[in-house]
Amino acid sequence: MRVVFAGTPDFAVPALRALIDSAVWRPVAVLTQPDRGVGRGRKRRFGPVKRLAVDAGIDVLQPASLKHPDARAALADCRPDLLVTAAYGLILPRAVLDMPALGCWNLHASLLPRWRGASPINQAILAGDAETGISLMQMAAGLDTGPVILQRSTPIGAEETAGELHDRLADLAGEVLVDALVRLDRGTLPAASAQDEALATYAPLIDKNDARLDWSRPADELSRMVRAYHPWPVAFGEIEGETWRIHRARAGAGRAEPGELVTNRGPDVVAVGCGEGVLEILELQGPGRKPVSARDWFNARRGKQ
Template sequence: MRIVFAGTPAFAVPALRALVEDPKRRPVAVLTQPDRGAGRGRQVRFGPVKQLAVDAGIDVLQPRSLKNEEAQAELAGYRPDLLVTAAYGLLLPPDVLEMPAHGCWNLHASLLPRWRGASPINQAILAGDEETGISLMQMDAGLDTGPVILRRATSIGPEETAGELHDRLAEMAGEILVEGLDCLDDGSLPTARSQDEALATHAPLIDKGDARLDWNRPAEELARMVRAYHPWPIAFGEIEGNTWRIHRARAGEGSAPPGEVLDDRAPEVLAVGCGRGVLEILELQGPGRKPVGARDWFNARRGRR
């Protein structure tokens, strides 16, 4: 089996590692997006998938697009039997989809057709979903629209953040990929099932502005936002005239005007009034500062008065 793997961020690393550690399935090449600058100096750094591929001695291809003939010819030179993608970030054109003998598989972090798109983990938490999972699908020309080969579900913890769920699903992606390849090897691969378009929901790219907390909204929604936008871009809101990033919070009972701090739970909890209920903030961060607990916030508040 000549496998080409396509992925870019940390989510794709467990799946690639599963292939690298199996001599029969070691990829002949890895596709990943071009290097980008990071940090204040915009120093160019390898992405997580590229770093693993380089460490493993696997050829790395980094085309800006797979639509041009040169990039397609380079890929075709590896004579792939199967192309596996996981958070690659680039759409595969029809010529690439038809290139491998077994087509192209994609590992997607949701139970398709729910949450197609770029932010399925975040959207599942924002919506209050009780479960999510990994879908192994046969790719077609659409965005996460292809028939599903295998699915594996998992419950979402009541306090689980997007970062924590991301890490669990990444490991699950590696496991379901191995399961799919085992089935392909022994001829037991399930027939891929078409998705029900009537059940499709979409998970668009996240913008930093999406993480702004509006205290007029219910506390339950704001608590989900805090979890869904952690560790990026991190929810933020205005408290007593200053903007704070909120790292940990939960919905609580009680009432107060939206945005007003309740002193009856100080100093263990910083409770802020919402449209319904209160948001109990356990950890927050001011501009240019380290995250602090509610007690430290109240101590600093006394110093400001």
């Protein structure tokens, strides 16, 4: 079977590595977004998926758009039986969706139809979901609307950040993909099931301002924001007139005015009053500074007084 893999960021790497390691489904080509300039000199650098593909000696295609006839022709020359995508980042037009004999599969980081869209990991944490997972779906023209082939769930840890959950789900995606391909070879792959549109929820693109902490909100909600927006864009809020980025925090009991600094919780916690409870901050970062522990923050504050 001739498999083409399409992906770009770190999330897609374990799935591609699983295909390469399997040998049986080693991709005949990899699609990934064009190299992007980084740093002051805008020097172009390989993305994670391209780096793995090049190291493995796999042909790489990097069209700016798959709507261009030349890009589609290059893909057609690969004669794919199956196209597998994971966080590819480009729209697949109908001509591409119809190209492989077995269609196109997509690995999505949620239990569809919950959290269709660009930020499913973040939204699952923000909503306080107890679990999330990986959905392997047959791609359709809509946004993550295709029928689901396989799903595998995993609990969300009480203190797990989006970055930590991202890495676990990326590994799980590789496992789900190999499981599906094994079942496909054995003729035991279940028929894809249509998603229940009544249960669909959406995960929009994240803006940096989404991570602003409103101290009038409950501490539980703000602690989920800290986890959901780490490592990017990182939650931030005003403390004593300065904007601080909050890297680690937890909800705590107690009462204080929203935004009020609470200093009686010991040297390892910077607590701030919320609409309900207090947010106990364990690690924070000031403008132009490195992240520090609550204890170091208190020591620096004491030195200024």
